[in-house]
Amino acid sequence: MKISRTSAQGLKQEFNVVVPSSDMDTRIHERLTVIGKKVKMAGFRPGMIPTTILKQRYGPDATQDAVEAVIRTAVSQISKENNLRQAAQPKVSIEAFDEGKDLEVKIEFEVLPTIELKGFDKIKLEKLVVDIPAVEVTKKIDEIVTNHKKFQPLAKARAAKDDDLIHLDVQATVDGKAFKGFDKHMHVIVGSEEKLLSGALEAAVKGVKAGDSLEVTEKFSEDFGNKAVAGKDLKLELTVTKIEEPAKVELNDELAKEFGCESVDDFKKRVQEALEREYTNLSRMRLKRHLLDALNSDYSFDLPEAMVENEFNAIWSRLRQELEEARRNGTLEEDDNRSEDELKKEYREISERRVRLGLIISEVAREKKIKVEDVEIRQAIFQEAMRYPNQTKEVFAFFQKNPQAVEQIAAPILEDKVVDFILTEVKLAEKKVSPEQLIEAIRGVVPGFEAEDETTEKAPAKKTSKGKTSKAKGE
Numbered sequence: 001m002k003i004s005r006t007s008a009q010g011l012k013q014e015f016n017v018v019v020p021s022s023d024m025d026t027r028i029h030e031r032l033t034v035i036g037k038k039v040k041m042a043g044f045r046p047g048m049i050p051t052t053i054l055k056q057r058y059g060p061d062a063t064q065d066a067v068e069a070v071i072r073t074a075v076s077q078i079s080k081e082n083n084l085r086q087a088a089q090p091k092v093s094i095e096a097f098d099e100g101k102d103l104e105v106k107i108e109f110e111v112l113p114t115i116e117l118k119g120f121d122k123i124k125l126e127k128l129v130v131d132i133p134a135v136e137v138t139k140k141i142d143e144i145v146t147n148h149k150k151f152q153p154l155a156k157a158r159a160a161k162d163d164d165l166i167h168l169d170v171q172a173t174v175d176g177k178a179f180k181g182f183d184k185h186m187h188v189i190v191g192s193e194e195k196l197l198s199g200a201l202e203a204a205v206k207g208v209k210a211g212d213s214l215e216v217t218e219k220f221s222e223d224f225g226n227k228a229v230a231g232k233d234l235k236l237e238l239t240v241t242k243i244e245e246p247a248k249v250e251l252n253d254e255l256a257k258e259f260g261c262e263s264v265d266d267f268k269k270r271v272q273e274a275l276e277r278e279y280t281n282l283s284r285m286r287l288k289r290h291l292l293d294a295l296n297s298d299y300s301f302d303l304p305e306a307m308v309e310n311e312f313n314a315i316w317s318r319l320r321q322e323l324e325e326a327r328r329n330g331t332l333e334e335d336d337n338r339s340e341d342e343l344k345k346e347y348r349e350i351s352e353r354r355v356r357l358g359l360i361i362s363e364v365a366r367e368k369k370i371k372v373e374d375v376e377i378r379q380a381i382f383q384e385a386m387r388y389p390n391q392t393k394e395v396f397a398f399f400q401k402n403p404q405a406v407e408q409i410a411a412p413i414l415e416d417k418v419v420d421f422i423l424t425e426v427k428l429a430e431k432k433v434s435p436e437q438l439i440e441a442i443r444g445v446v447p448g449f450e451a452e453d454e455t456t457e458k459a460p461a462k463k464t465s466k467g468k469t470s471k472a473k474g475e
Contacts, residue, residue, distance in 0.1 A: 017074045019103040027066040085112040087304030113301045115363040120425040130279035151244035162191035167242040312351040
């Protein structure tokens with residue numbers, strides 16, 4: 001095998017690989033021999049099939065296997081001898097090959113750029129520290145207590161009204177057959193925003209009395225998950241077994257224990273700590289964004305085209321899916337007059353930023369020997385599994401079978417560890433602010449806190465609850 005470098009421009013390197021025909025004949029023959037030991041053919045004992053017959057039947061397969069083996073060997077050898085850090089899978093093209101002739105292959109590599117890290121102590125950042133007033137804590141406590149609904153038997157028999165809890169016995173049928181995917185006993189809060197399908201049930205129970213029977217028909221959507229009932233009517237035969245009214249909830253030691261606290265004082269302390277964590281997290285998200293902005297400005301180097309293209313395709317595909325979904329649901333707000341070319345240009349710039357920052361973070365991790373520990377990955381997978389309590393085994397199995405999924409879940413952990421490291425070296429000035437000042441400071445910076453005038457911002461589009469694309473600055 002003869003390997004020669006034919007081109008080296010920027011991050012791209014091209015190599016030519018030539019394998020003599022005699023070498024290829026040997027490789028193909030060896031492959032046919034392996035195949036001959038495994039296959040069964042009438043009239044021949046295993047391993048005794050003539051090479052000519054094997055070549056007639058399995059020649060193309062043996063040739064392809066031999067060529068692929070040569071390519072794998074060449075890629076490995078080139079990478080090792082030239083110390084190449086590949087940015088993506090190399091492009092391989094067979095330039096010439098035929099029976100009795102040399103195999104000639106062109107292999108194009110795109111490598112990672114060389115990044116010379118600078119001192120992070122030149123970066124100046126401001127860390128906002130929230131001073132939470134007592135009235136804010138009291139307001140949060142009142143909110144929690146108010147939303148902690150409790151119910152008690154009716155003081156006097158009456159018809160159900162808003163906020164009452166209705167207990168129901170249910171018989172559900174579809175096309176006259178019992179529908180097993182529905183609870184036999186359920187309860188509904190009159191006037192609740194939580195709706196079952198069309199919301200007909202919630203409307204029907206208003207004004208009922210204990211012992212009443214009623215019949216409600218709901219309709220499954222055409223795209224309902226269970227295809228057997230999609231688009232069909234769900235008939236509910238209901239009996240009101242009990243009506244309860246809201247009970248007055250007061251903050252006392254008994255209520256505190258329902259939240260896992262020892263006393264009212266313990267409850268208040270935990271609410272205070274929860275608020276502090278919430279504001280600290282928002283402040284850190286702002287700080288991280290400003291750090292990434294600084295890194296993006298400080299570093300300039302060639303970016304691997306393949307990485308940028310893959311990132312852009314992923315972003316663009318996701319955006320198109322979100323827009324299409326919003327159009328189907330009738331929730332798209334056409335508030336962006338930019339052409340597709342203008343949008344593509346914007347998202348390509350976003351892709352370049354993400355790739356650049358990703359390479360910087362990877363280089364910091366490599367040079368400073370920062371890595372994600374196995375225990376951190378296991379914890380992240382566990383937390384992901386807890387999001388699907390009825391499918392935990394399937395989630396764990398998915399990660400066991402998909403190393404790429406494990407890499408994806410480890411990536412944000414590594415990013416945060418690198419960010420934490422860099423923040424220990426930058427010049428950090430603390431500034432005390434009120435909760436309102438923090439919220440104002442993170443508008444247009446932290447996702448979910450959009451700028452007052454979104455239409456003037458240019459940044460990644462994210463679908464809002466209304467289905468439109470918003471221009472959050474955060475990355």
